[in-house]
Amino acid sequence: MMSRDFPSRRTVAGFPMACVLIISALLIACQSPREALQQLAQEHGRQWEVLPGQDFPLFILAPRSAEKMTRLRVYLEGDGHSWSTATQPSLDPSPHNLLVPRLAVNDPTPNAYLARPCQFVMAAACQTALWTHRRYAQEVIDRLSQALDQLKQRYGNSEFELVGYSGGAALALLLAAQRNDITQVQTLAGNLSPRMWATMKGLSPLHGSLEPLDYRDRLALLPQRHFIGDADSIIPGDLAARYQQALGSPLSQCIHVPEASHDSGWEAAWSRWAKTPLAHENP
CATH class of the missing domain: 1.20.5 (Single alpha-helices involved in coiled-coils or other helix-helix interfaces)
Known part of the structure; x- marks a missing residue:
């Protein structure tokens, strides 16, 4: 029985x-992307907030400490969920994969995570052009630059290091080209040249977006390190090589990550490199 x-x-x-x-x-x-990001922040003891702005409030994860620091590392989000289909723009560009916030919350280096305009928080000025063909436009750069000013005023740092993922790489380079307080840039699976990327992928030009290589004289003086995923199907493997050739700077270094695709393998790789100084970093 x-x-x-x-x-x-x-x-x-x-x-x-x-x-x-x-x-x-x-x-x-x-869970919505915002709710998932808020939960991630809570689990790792990070404060989330919305930085006010005239047109675009920005969602950020603030540093763990408010102590004064010389350099603040800022993680810049990628393009997010910019397209619902191959021909239909998304109505909400918030990233569904929280890779970049995870990199930030697991990094002991003093850092902030900075989302893009219209990610996680919408505003009246949000239009699909801002996450499609104008994703690297001057108004996007201006708002991110304003956010860096807000962080600088709050934390008293004199320098920034920018870490840009995917399309955030282009924005990191454009910010560095237009500001004087960015001392180095690192990128992961980075779109280093939107103009060359569109050509290589057979896509329409990103009309209204800026091109980092148009600032090559400024960027050639910037220490930078770019990590390329060898299994990345979104960013062509030789885009970084073409960018390097066009830039012609000994201060720019490329590192290949064999196990990384566009959106996976980066947490393990970054844990190995996050604290490694750049080859040409000033002591």
């Missing part, structure tokens, strides 16, 4: 746990 009942009791006992797991998975799937 016991042997007949035992399998039945095991099934009954296991059923609630299966339900719990299914419900938990459904709750996670139902």
Whole structure:
């Protein structure tokens, strides 16, 4: 009798746990990108807030400490969920993959995470052009630059290091070309030249966007390190090589990461390199 009942009791006992797991998975799937980012911040003891701005409030993860620092590392988000389909722009460009925030919260270096305009927080001025063909436009650069000024005023740092992922790489380079307080740039799976990238991918030009290589004289003086995922199908593997050739600067270094695709393999790779000084970093 016991042997007949035992399998039945095991099934009954296991059923609630299966339900719990299914419900938990459904709750996670139902989270909005903003709710998921807020939960990530809470789990890692990071403060999230929305920086006010005239046109575009920006979502940030603030540094763990408010102590005065010489250099602040700022992680710049990628293009996010800019397209719903190959021809239909997304209505919400917030990234679904929180790779960049995870890199930030796991980095002991004093850092802030900076989202792009219209990511995680929408405003009346948000239009699809800002995350499609104008994703690297001057108004985007201006708002991110204003945010850096706000951080600088708050934390008293005199310098920034920018870490840009995907399209955030182009923005990091454009900010460095237009500011005097960015001492180095690092990029992961970076779109280093939107103009060359569009040509290589057979895409329409990003009309209204700026091109980092138009500032090559400024950028040639900037220490920079670019990590390329050898399994990346979004950013062509030789884009960085073409950027290097066009830039012609000994201060720019490329590192290949064999195990990385566009959106995976970066956490392990970055944990190995996050504290490694650039080859030409000033002591």
